[in-house]
Amino acid sequence: MRRGGGASRLNRFITHLQGFLLPLLFLVVWEVWAVHLDNPALVPRVEAVLNVLLHPFSELIGTGTLAWNTGVSLFRVLFGFSIAVVLCVPMGLVMGTSRVFFRLVNPLVELFRPLCPIAWIPFAMAFFGVLSVPQLFGVRYSDTILDSVQVGMVFIIFWGGLFPILLNTIYGVTGVRTLWIETAQILGASRRRIFRRVIIPAALPAIMTGLRVGLGISWMVIIAAEMLPGSDSGIGYLIMYSYELAEMNILVACMVMIGLMGLLLNRGLLFITARVSGWQSLER
Amino acid sequence: MNRLLIDGVGKVFNGDNTREVTALKDVQLSAGSGEFICIIGPTGCGKTTLLRLIAGLESPTSGTIRLDDQPIDGLNKSCTLVFQQFSLFPWLSVLGNIAFALDSKGVPKKEQKREALDLLRLVGLADAAGSKPHELSGGMQQRVSIARALAYDPEILLMDEPFGALDERTRQKLQDVLLDLWRKKRKTILFVTHNIDEAIYLADRIIIMAIEPGRIVNNLSVDLPRPRRRLSAEFTELHVRIRDLLEIPE
Ligand SMILES: Nc1ncnc2c1ncn2[C@@H]1O[C@H](COP(=O)(O)OP(=O)(O)OP(=O)(O)O)[C@@H](O)[C@H]1O
Numbered sequence A: 001m002r003r004g005g006g007a008s009r010l011n012r013f014i015t016h017l018q019g020f021l022l023p024l025l026f027l028v029v030w031e032v033w034a035v036h037l038d039n040p041a042l043v044p045r046v047e048a049v050l051n052v053l054l055h056p057f058s059e060l061i062g063t064g065t066l067a068w069n070t071g072v073s074l075f076r077v078l079f080g081f082s083i084a085v086v087l088c089v090p091m092g093l094v095m096g097t098s099r100v101f102f103r104l105v106n107p108l109v110e111l112f113r114p115l116c117p118i119a120w121i122p123f124a125m126a127f128f129g130v131l132s133v134p135q136l137f138g139v140r141y142s143d144t145i146l147d148s149v150q151v152g153m154v155f156i157i158f159w160g161g162l163f164p165i166l167l168n169t170i171y172g173v174t175g176v177r178t179l180w181i182e183t184a185q186i187l188g189a190s191r192r193r194i195f196r197r198v199i200i201p202a203a204l205p206a207i208m209t210g211l212r213v214g215l216g217i218s219w220m221v222i223i224a225a226e227m228l229p230g231s232d233s234g235i236g237y238l239i240m241y242s243y244e245l246a247e248m249n250i251l252v253a254c255m256v257m258i259g260l261m262g263l264l265l266n267r268g269l270l271f272i273t274a275r276v277s278g279w280q281s282l283e284r
Numbered sequence B: 001m002n003r004l005l006i007d008g009v010g011k012v013f014n015g016d017n018t019r020e021v022t023a024l025k026d027v028q029l030s031a032g033s034g035e036f037i038c039i040i041g042p043t044g045c046g047k048t049t050l051l052r053l054i055a056g057l058e059s060p061t062s063g064t065i066r067l068d069d070q071p072i073d074g075l076n077k078s079c080t081l082v083f084q085q086f087s088l089f090p091w092l093s094v095l096g097n098i099a100f101a102l103d104s105k106g107v108p109k110k111e112q113k114r115e116a117l118d119l120l121r122l123v124g125l126a127d128a129a130g131s132k133p134h135e136l137s138g139g140m141q142q143r144v145s146i147a148r149a150l151a152y153d154p155e156i157l158l159m160d161e162p163f164g165a166l167d168e169r170t171r172q173k174l175q176d177v178l179l180d181l182w183r184k185k186r187k188t189i190l191f192v193t194h195n196i197d198e199a200i201y202l203a204d205r206i207i208i209m210a211i212e213p214g215r216i217v218n219n220l221s222v223d224l225p226r227p228r229r230r231l232s233a234e235f236t237e238l239h240v241r242i243r244d245l246l247e248i249p250e
């Protein structure tokens, strides 16, 4: 079986190379364009952008480091998203199993669903102002990253995650095969055990899809929220601020960072999905 | 004593957008304690429906089903069903699937593994304990489902073409395993099959069904001494008789 090992390694190398080809071409075109235009306030050189990205811990235009601002955004998202998961998954499980509860809550869901979460931002700002999470609990400064987590931002991140998580959970629960439920029944499982050991694992792939979509939306929404006036940290804020100072290399570096972090979040959840519900992709 | 009494049972399905189907009409059947009954009949004659009614997964449109003189209301706790379709839980390993049934019986976690392995050995799959269902062939999955039903250890065992996907040799081996268990534990077994020889080899009684409407047309006692010899003259004679009753052309 080792025969042709060298050739296959070469093949693998070429396969990997294919993936890098277009991004590389993109960078070359960008660089040529930047040199040709010679206006760093409009199109920064690739090196200038890389320079920002490669020194994430150096102070930028008086707003903290790239790493800090990225960290703040990530922390806000994970904070709000966790709340959305903790509230919406159980709610979806109940809505998926109880017809009464579904009929009770569904009209409200249908009413709010078409409302883009970004439309909530002004409302949240008016309502919560710059109140931070520790302040909500009566602590003026906690001297932790929590001071940078505003209640209003948590609120809109929650709205970003709400519907994808809720609807996918309901879809997952109602889509559990009758055969599996009947199998559990004829093997003497109680309703409680059917819920815990059949319905939840069977619905898990759909729930995980909901989490992935929800996290993606939350990540977009937080960037938008941070761009608005009144914000004082976060990667969205850093983008807006570098725009105002015409520091295009920082601006583009932030965009790259947003893309990278979005990718990372998605990959992270995909990794967890493979762990907890890998059976689905393997089923024949 | 008649443990199970099926009295004038009919089942009509009215699908929302399909025609009305009389899956079963006026079915009369009783099963004594420890009796082995095989059910044979053309496809669509209501064999699966009959087992589902007994299991309590479906309720009859007419007639009653009684267990020890008690009408069945909801799920019938003293029986289990081996489904015709693949019904293993794909998120659990083979061992986990069997442990699911052992849990219902209250077998302590520590002993579950040993018991599950014993059962897997019985169906010839001890090596597959750690596998996930999708890694097994169809016949292997079927054998795990059988082991799982045996793990639940019900008084009445309903089996819907359990050996359908097996080759002749494995099939015969499992028939002997089943007979052995049945003899030791005196279970009541209702066993659906399309294989005439299998029915003759296993059953105390063979129920022959016909289609449109689904009904029982014959009820044959098999009086051959056990263990039965598959190539004996009496065996073959019975085989021919059942072929006639099923109207299978030569
Ligand atoms: N849930 C249902 N809704 C409507 N019709 C049904 C339903 N279940 C069974 N039927 C119909 O009842 C009849 C008997 O079905 P059943 O599954 O009991 O047949 P069977 O004897 O098990 O057949 P096979 O040997 O192919 O498994 C069929 O005509 C089938 O279409």
Ligand SMILES: [Mg+2]
Pocket: B047, B048, B049, B084, B160
């Ligand atoms: Mg059937």
